[in-house]
Amino acid sequence: MSYSVIVCDDSRFARQQLIRGLPAGLAREVLSACQGEEALQLLRAGKGELLFLDLNMPGLDGYQVLEAIRDEGLNVLVIVVSGDIQAQAHQRILELGALAFLQKPLNNSQLLHLLEQFGLMPAITDALIAPPLTSPHDFAPVSYQESLQEIVNIAMGQAARQLADLLNLFIHLPIPKVQLCTSHRLHRQVEEWLEMPGNMVVSQGFVGSSIAGECLIHFAEQDISRIAPLLGFNEQDELDRKSLLIELSSMLAGTLLLGLSDLLGLRFSRSHPALISLGSDSILAQQEQAQKILSVSLTYTIPAQQISCTLLLLLTDTSLSALERRLSLIAE
Structure with a gap:
């Protein structure tokens, strides 16, 4: 039948x-x-x-x-x-x-x-x-942005499962937004995050097979306050706050990058996650003159606790041709 x-x-x-x-x-x-x-x-x-x-x-x-x-x-x-x-x-x-x-x-x-x-x-x-x-x-031919959105969607689901298992809570997954941005626009976005009292941004760089970039994970102050007790951290202790964000960011960014590299058929070397501040020497800061940076943005949400965090996956302008070649092979 x-x-x-x-x-x-x-x-x-x-x-x-x-x-x-x-x-x-x-x-x-x-x-x-x-x-x-x-x-x-x-x-x-x-x-x-x-x-x-x-x-x-x-x-x-x-x-x-x-x-x-x-x-x-x-x-x-x-x-x-x-x-x-x-x-x-x-x-x-x-x-x-x-x-x-x-x-x-x-x-x-x-x-x-x-x-x-x-x-x-x-x-x-x-x-x-x-x-x-x-x-x-x-x-019809699929653009490399469409292909990237789908494989990030898959890798994002793998990271969400780890977080859901850790917290025993359901994670609402967004639709990743893929776009080419100027470095100035992205700098301004990070500045807006860091200018808000209590907000924190964690960076983790990666590189492999002519593809390099950075994961930035943004936590708002109210989300830090809500998620800290779920993981047994003292939200009032500054050292605990930093440890919490480093641990969560390492899990989310690390799992996403591992899934992404598996789907692309390559391996990324990753730097240690670190909190960044205004004017820090992140990969984004080094791309200050770049006219185009490929940005993938997504926000993980925990509806039951009204918690969210935003992840920006950034790829340098010199990575785009290598990434497009990899994605074209997957789409065939």
Whole structure:
């Protein structure tokens, strides 16, 4: 048996990878949706028997799509494919009626095993049918910014799982924002952070295979006060405050950079995380004359405790050509 398949993900890079991984004969047609509302519109129109659904999307996220499917009684099998690998995320999607969860980056062997497990693999004779109908737009070239956004999204999920396990709390994941910025604009952003009383910024540099950059993690004073007791630190003790931020930053930046390097197929050497001040000799400061720095910004949020911290991943202007080559190989 073959199915009408919907692939819902805001990342064109992720949609392409998933569609390419579908076994022959599984889909008689493949429909794409880049937002949750678009997927629901297809389902309400009677399209789609099998839905591959991302969680972290603008507009309606994957959880809200699952809630709408349940509340409206829409008849579709849902497999969630996400970089959010927190145990609470997995449990929540199953409670909302998803059939199963697959972790990004998608492993084709795991996909095939899952389809076999639920009796969704096509018969051998079905595999001889014509390739499924797909939109030409799905296989248009993906920019290196789109590819970077998706792999940062995956690496970000790995870092969030560590933090969630440490605090035993659910971490809300953002959609990474990728853009080219001037060094002046980024300097001004860091200055604004540091000019606020009690705010702190931790820097960790990295370099590998002609790619160099820096992770900056910003903590506002109120967030430091809220997170310190959760980890057994004395928020009033200045040494404890610094130790807390160094420890958290090392975990978040280190895990993200490790995931990023694995996905890019290289290894980063990392400096020790350190608190920075206005005018400090960070990598960003050394890029003062750079006209373009690739910036990836994301904010981790803990809704239950009203805690957030912002991470800026910065790549030097001399890294861009090497990064683009790496990403083009992944996208093929």
